[in-house]
Amino acid sequence: xxxxxxxxxxxxxxxxxxxMLIDEPGYISIAMGGMIYELTVYTAVFxxxxxxxxxxxxxxxxxxxxxxxxxxxxxxxxxxxRRGIKDFxxxxxxxxxxxxxxxxxxxxxxxEPSKRERIGYLLASSAAxxxxxxxxxxxxxxxxxxxxxxVKSGNLESVIVTxxxxxxxxxxxxxxxxxxxHHKFVGHDARLLRLEIDLCIIEKRxxxxxxxxxxxxxxxxxxxxxxxxxEEVAFYGAFKQLxxxxxxxxxxxxxxxxxxxxxxxxxxxxxxxxxxxxxxxVKPLNKILLPAIKKGNNVEFLKAIxxxxxxxxxxxxxxxxxxxxxxxxxPMWLSCLAHLSVANKQWDVAExxxxxxxxxxxxxxxxxxxxxxxxxLEQLSQHxxxxxxxxxxxx
Numbered sequence: 001x002x003x004x005x006x007x008x009x010x011x012x013x014x015x016x017x018x019x020m021l022i023d024e025p026g027y028i029s030i031a032m033g034g035m036i037y038e039l040t041v042y043t044a045v046f047x048x049x050x051x052x053x054x055x056x057x058x059x060x061x062x063x064x065x066x067x068x069x070x071x072x073x074x075x076x077x078x079x080x081x082r083r084g085i086k087d088f089x090x091x092x093x094x095x096x097x098x099x100x101x102x103x104x105x106x107x108x109x110x111x112e113p114s115k116r117e118r119i120g121y122l123l124a125s126s127a128a129x130x131x132x133x134x135x136x137x138x139x140x141x142x143x144x145x146x147x148x149x150x151v152k153s154g155n156l157e158s159v160i161v162t163x164x165x166x167x168x169x170x171x172x173x174x175x176x177x178x179x180x181x182h183h184k185f186v187g188h189d190a191r192l193l194r195l196e197i198d199l200c201i202i203e204k205r206x207x208x209x210x211x212x213x214x215x216x217x218x219x220x221x222x223x224x225x226x227x228x229x230x231e232e233v234a235f236y237g238a239f240k241q242l243x244x245x246x247x248x249x250x251x252x253x254x255x256x257x258x259x260x261x262x263x264x265x266x267x268x269x270x271x272x273x274x275x276x277x278x279x280x281x282v283k284p285l286n287k288i289l290l291p292a293i294k295k296g297n298n299v300e301f302l303k304a305i306x307x308x309x310x311x312x313x314x315x316x317x318x319x320x321x322x323x324x325x326x327x328x329x330x331p332m333w334l335s336c337l338a339h340l341s342v343a344n345k346q347w348d349v350a351e352x353x354x355x356x357x358x359x360x361x362x363x364x365x366x367x368x369x370x371x372x373x374x375x376x377l378e379q380l381s382q383h384x385x386x387x388x389x390x391x392x393x394x395x
């Protein structure tokens with residue numbers, strides 16, 4: 001604009017100076033409707049320059065007036081949105097500071113005016129959950145459904161948070177529908193896969209949970225501790241469902257269908273053994289336990305055997321007695337023999353083994369040993385000694 005104005009000034013200056021150089025004022029004739037107007041060059045330049053200045057002035061005034069009007073309109077029209085954004089930011093800050101009462105109030109109030117309904121209602125629902133206000137949390141999730149909550153309308157993260165909140169509030173059917181609608185993402189997103197496994201376990205769809213756990217093992221962001229915790233519940237549930245809802249043959253068939261790598265995992269083996277022990281299916285149970293006790297090289301597995309509800313462990317006791325006879329001060333075999341004897345109700349053998357375990361120079365027993373020892377003493381009517389053992393347990 002400045003360059004154009006400068007060029008025009010130079011142009012008009014050239015026109016005005018030219019007649020002076022030739023010592024002639026110069027005339028301009030304008031014919032309009034049979035009339036002829038004559039003007040000197042100076043007069044024409046003046047009026048042209050004056051008209052130009054007026055036009056520029058009018059343009060500037062109109063432009064500033066328009067900008068002022070537009071700015072004023074924006075301030076009035078978007079005042080509610082600005083207040084909403086301000087309250088929304090305060091609500092997020094209150095949530096971070098764990099002031100969930102204030103966070104819920106501000107987020108619920110500001111979500112719509114700030115045009116951030118999806119994240120606002122999710123945070124408001126979470127804040128209500130932190131206060132154990134289930135009805136409020138469900139209300140915000142309902143509002144979220146009203147605006148649409150899918151990957152197409154929003155993002156996968158908001159879907160995951162919604163599913164997590166639905167599971168928290170025991171809205172399992174709605175959670176299942178959302179997971180099924182986004183099932184193609186399960187194998188690619190560890191967060192969604194976690195929720196799928198958790199929901200399968202809640203729904204007692206243990207076989208489906210087992211399949212998803214196998215996928216979860218390939219996810220680097222899922223820890224081994226999480227995998228073990230899931231396997232313990234899922235495999236035990238799957239084995240128990242097969243034996244109770246179908247029959248022993250189906251249980252055996254499923255066990256045999258598992259890969260050797262899976263059957264070597266301690267949590268899977270113990271889940272299978274626990275179901276067999278509960279159903280008093282001795283032959284396949286001993287097929288697993290006898291080699292483990294004979295070898296005696298897996299201390300953690302031998303400790304886990306203590307929790308099995310065994311009813312006829314005579315063969316196992318015989319092997320444990322051989323180990324104890326070879327090394328009467330081995331705490332692992334003393335504990336193993338004592339617990340197997342408790343399971344077989346051989347109270348005298350159990351007492352002798354527990355006494356030997358407790359009297360070792362260093363402490364090698366744990367709370368599980370003490371509880372079983374106290375139970376043994378009660379069966380032998382040694383109540384005073386049993387009380388002493390319980391006191392040691394709680395000391």
